[in-house]
Every structure is written in C-alpha cells, then in structure tokens.
Amino acid sequence: DSGVTQTPKHLITATGQRVTLRCSPRSGDLSVYWYQQSLDQGLQFLIQYYNGEERAKGNILERFSAQQFPDLHSELNLSSLELGDSALYFCASSAGTGVRSGANVLTFGAGSRLTVL
Amino acid sequence: EDQVTQSPEALRLQEGESSSLNCSYTVSGLRGLFWYRQDPGKGPEFLFTLYSAGEEKEKERLKATLTKKESFLHITAPKPEDSATYLCAVRGRGTSYGKLTFGQGTILTVHP
Numbered sequence: 001d002s003g004v005t006q007t008p009k010h011l012i013t014a015t016g017q018r019v020t021l022r023c024s025p026r027s028g029d030l031s032v033y034w035y036q037q038s039l040d041q042g043l044q045f046l047i048q049y050y051n052g053e054e055r056a057k058g059n060i061l062e063r064f065s066a067q068q069f070p071d072l073h074s075e076l077n078l079s080s081l082e083l084g085d086s087a088l089y090f091c092a093s094s095a096g097t098g099v100r101s102g103a104n105v106l107t108f109g110a111g112s113r114l115t116v117l
Numbered sequence: 118e119d120q121v122t123q124s125p126e127a128l129r130l131q132e133g134e135s136s137s138l139n140c141s142y143t144v145s146g147l148r149g150l151f152w153y154r155q156d157p158g159k160g161p162e163f164l165f166t167l168y169s170a171g172e173e174k175e176k177e178r179l180k181a182t183l184t185k186k187e188s189f190l191h192i193t194a195p196k197p198e199d200s201a202t203y204l205c206a207v208r209g210r211g212t213s214y215g216k217l218t219f220g221q222g223t224i225l226t227v228h229p
Contacts, residue, residue: 002160002162004160031214031215033215033216042219042220042221042222043161043204043206043217043219044219045215045216045217045218048213048215048216055213056212056213056215056216058216090160090161092160092215094214094215104149104214104215105163105166106151106161106163106215106217107163108153108160108161108162109160110158110159110160111159111160
C-alpha cells in the first residue's frame, strides 16, 4: 500500500457520460498530480495541485477538470466521455517542496481503470 | 519538448542472466531523471532519481547510471520477482516538480 488512495478502482460507463475520480494523498503530502496511462500514449501528465491551488497543467482536455479540497483530497472530473478516454488514471502525491529533496518523489496510487463503452 | 525513448520494448531473461535497459532522453536542462517500476494492476513505484552525468545509484540487484543523453538500468543476476515494466521519466528546466515526461517502458520478464 503506497498510502495514496484512489476510488473507484474500476468504472464502466457510456459515451457522453460524466464521471468523478477521487484521490486521497499520502498523509502530509501537499501536492497531488493526475496522470493518464493508455496503451498508445503511455503515462501522460494531466494536472498538478499544491495545497488547493493549481500549479501546472499538461495536455488535459477541456472536458476534464480537477480540484483539490481543503482536506487535500482531489477529484478529477471527466465529462462528455468518448471511447478514447478509456484508460488508467493515476493520482500521485508528494510533499512538494525542494528541488533535490526526497520530498519531490512522486508516490502513485493503484489507479482507476475507466472503460467507456 | 521533452522526449524519452526506452529500449528494448520487451526483454526476456533467464534467472541470473544480467542485462541492461536503456533510456534515451532529450530535455532542455535536465532537472532529474527518474526510474520507476510498475507491476500489473498497480501504480508506478519509485526506484531512483539521477541529476547529473556520471551519477550512479544502486538498490539490491538494480543499478542506474546517467550520461548526458541516456540512462541505463543494469540488472545483475535477476530473479523472477524482478519481472515488471520499468519506466524512465525526465523533468526539464522550468517545469513543475511533478510534471514528468515518461517513456513507454520496458517490459522485463525473468524466467526461473
């Protein structure tokens, strides 16, 4: 157990629907990151939050949004789902401080597998 | 744009047969090269961070090295439990700490 908790583990839904993925970071970690892993694209960075504020954005679609709440858990919202959104969605956390400190090591959760039919 | 290419895509070894995995990268100002291990159905697990050419890190049967253009993950006398996908990632200058660019990974299978 990495200490990063993601729910649900599996989710099957239909095109056009909206889903919410949830992530609880490791105790004490202030940064949360969302990554998408698909067979053709590999692991792709989506977005980062640090202590409730958005810090960095990757190639996240406009149909996707995220937020980090005061208790530091984060949610990734995926809307108007398409077949191509089927993937593993990983949340990671880190303490988020320093340049070369171990605090910047990302700890990943077990992922949420989304299947869009 | 940062790029990471890993080779081979898949590697099959006999138990005890040492080998190396390659990670070639292109990045504007390397701020860290990371190796992760990923088991089926699980998230990536951190192995090493390397920051500058010539740096080496070791952990059990694994040793990671870094040059200005590539990194190697050397596996000495591997065991079946070393079977996993090994991912390489980089962070470039000016990017957020957790915004990593990953390679496609090398699937390692170690047969007993």
